[in-house]
Amino acid sequence: MTVLAAAGSCAWLDPRLCAAWLAIAAALIGASQLLCRFIAKHGQAAPILETVLAAFTLVYTFVYASLPSALVMVGTRASVMTGGAMMGAVALSCTAEFVISRRIGLAALAAVVLQVLLITVLTFPSTGPVQLALSLVAVLCFFAYVLRYALHREATVRQMAAATALAQAREAEAASANQAKSSFLATMSHEIRTPLNGILGMAQVMQADELSPTQRGRLDVVRQSGKALTDILNDVLDLARIESGQLELRPEPFDLRELLIGCGQTFAALAYGKGLSHDLTISPTAEGAYLGDAGRLRQILHNLLSNAVKFTETGGLSIVADYVGGRLEVTVADTGPGVAADEQERLFGRFVLLDDIATRRHGGAGLGLAISRELARRMDGDITLFSRLGEGSAFTVVLPLAKVDTFAQPEDETAPDTAPGLRILAAEDNPTNQLVLRSVLSQAGIEPLIVDNGAKALAAWRDERWDVVLMDIHMPVMDGLTALKEIRRLEAEEGRPRTPVIALTANAMRHQIELLIEAGMDDHVGKPIDVAKLLGAVDRAVSGRSLASRLQEVD
Incomplete structure (x- = not known):
């Protein structure tokens, strides 16, 4: 812009004068940059440098505004309009200095005012006093507006800086609180798992002993209660991982049929114990292996099947798998009580239990569906629900999984015949x-x-x-x-x-x-x-x- 101003002014002024002004302005710009770098490096050690920069800004702006002043002094309508526009632009640019320092901003604006006063003195002999007074009042009103705008801009920027600092502080506070929560959960997980180890470990040891039917039934209650507590603990930890962004997916090849059969077998005994039918249907298009996090998909289906068995008293449940448009769709349906339309979306909330707390017949922390939907969405999919009161519910897991040719064989988790005598x-x-x-x-x-x-x-x-x-x-x-x-x-x-x-x-x-x-x-x-x-x-x-x-x- 400086070069353009000098070149344009040559239409009214001597080119040599414009070139000299351009050289001086360029030198002052370079000196200003050097001084700003020096202050940025040593400013805290020498506060007086702000005063030095303000004085330098006064000189620099005064010299810079001399070119539009010269155009005004030429006296033609075009030169006066051009010079006035340039002087206004210089005055408005001074408002940016107020954000850095009010002292520096006032020095820059004062330099422009001095230039205007200088023009007034030089044109006094050739201008009528009334016209001169009116023009001076107009110019001073303009500068008053510029000063008001500069102070408002300074206040606004400082408010924004304060708001940004407050937001950053609260973000840091939230991050610290989140870290503290994660540490707390990790500690509580460790402390809770230690006594659970004694409960479930000894229950497994006792299971191999000779027990009466009554004792074995009591032992089953202990194991089921311990497992329920472990499941709640795992759900809370999963929720913490999701909130902190630490939940990781491990996509690996897996066979869909084996995964669904395994999920079904996990809950088959519970279903048959309640007299419920249990069906699995896999469409020909869905057969085969997929690339995805089988562990997380299994966790989702376990939550859905657990709810289906828990809330269904008569009829049965089913698993239906299909593959449509590059998306795997697995539906877990039951003939339970169903969910009212206005309650269906709330059902996916955290710690939500639709049965009244005072008359509850079913356990749970109300986290399973919330975590399942979060897991599905982390895999770029979702879970939808279709339900009618008195007719049952159908939860559909939709995941964009690609098919593959091979899959990883699941490990056998039955206790191996470990060789006795190991040290x-x-x-x-x-x-x-x-x-x-x-x-x-x-x-x-x-x-x-x-x-x-x-x-x-x-x-x-x-x-x-x-x-x-x-x-x-x-x-x-x-x-x-x-x-x-x-x-x-x-x-x-x-x-x-x-x-x-x-x-x-x-x-x-x-x-x-x-x-x-x-x-x-x-x-x-x-x-x-x-x-x-x-x-x-x-x-x-x-x-x-x-x-x-x-x-x-x-x-």
């Missing part, structure tokens, strides 16, 4: 968990050596050879990860063969498992302990098929 070292500080672990392994013909901290585990590992080490994470004296680090370091220094170390911990969140594997664990078994999963992990470790090695193969 197993276990580090566990909780006496109840020690009893559970010893009882579970004893039933498999294994007598473990159990120590109560990582330091004792490290000492026992150095003294003898072990087939597998089961390592808790949170222990006194030395925690499990520190002990693991020392084991891996000594293996490398002494050339000892790698000992499979399995994390046996209540740290069950996915990111926690990943951190454990990255730290050098070979596998992970969460608490409460599932006997089949524990013995399966031991079997994999002995045979070299640990979780860590399988992840390396995938990579």
Whole structure:
């Protein structure tokens, strides 16, 4: 703009004068940039630099405004109009300086006012006093408006800056609160899973004993109650992952028929126990393998099937799968009481239970459907509901999954025939968990050596050879990860063969498992302990098929 102003002014002024003005203006612009950089670097150490910059701005703006002043002095209508427009533009540009500093902004505006006063003095002999007075009043009113606008702009910018700072502070506060909530949930998950391990672990051990029908029935109640509590805990953790954006999907090839049969079998006994029919229909177009997170799809279907069995008293339930337009559609239908039209969308809310709290006959925390819909939407799909009161409900899961040629065979979670006589070292500080672990392994013909901290585990590992080490994470004296680090370091220094170390911990969140594997664990078994999963992990470790090695193969 500076170059354009100098070039255009040549129509009325001497080109040499315009070139000189352009050179001086360019030099002042360069000096201004250097001074601003210096102040940005040393401004806090030298507040007087603001005054220096204000004085420099006064000189710079005065020189800059001299070109439009010269055009006004030429006296032709065109030159006066051009000079006035340029002077107004310079005055308005001064308002930007108020945002930086009121002192600097006033200096810039004062320079323009001085130029106008200078023009007034120079034109006084050739202009009538009345005309001169009126023009001066008009110009001063213009500058008063500019000053008012500049102060308003300064206030607005400062308010916006304050609002932005407040929003950033609240965002940081919310992030901190979210982090605190995540830490709280992780801690509570660990603390709740530890006593649950004693309940469910000993229930599984007792299940193998000779029990009377009455005792076995009571034991089933204990196991079902413990499992219900574990499910609620998992739902709350899933909800926390969704809210914090930490929920991750693991797309892998899977066979649809095997997944649906497995889901159906999980709830078949409950359905038949209530006298309900149970059907599965897969259309020819839906048969085959898909690429998707089978675990999350299974979780969604389990929630839907659990509700269907829970709320249906007569008739039955069905699973119908179809593949239309590149989308997998799985419908879980029942002949239950149905849901009123005005309640259907609310049903997907969090902690929503449609039966009155005082007359409830069914358990649950009201999270299953909310989490299921969130999971479906994370997979770019959705869940829809069609229901009529007295006729039943049909929940349809729609997912845009691509078909593939191969799929991963699911692992057999039945307890393997672990070879008796294995030398197993276990580090566990909780006496109840020690009893559970010893009882579970004893039933498999294994007598473990159990120590109560990582330091004792490290000492026992150095003294003898072990087939597998089961390592808790949170222990006194030395925690499990520190002990693991020392084991891996000594293996490398002494050339000892790698000992499979399995994390046996209540740290069950996915990111926690990943951190454990990255730290050098070979596998992970969460608490409460599932006997089949524990013995399966031991079997994999002995045979070299640990979780860590399988992840390396995938990579």
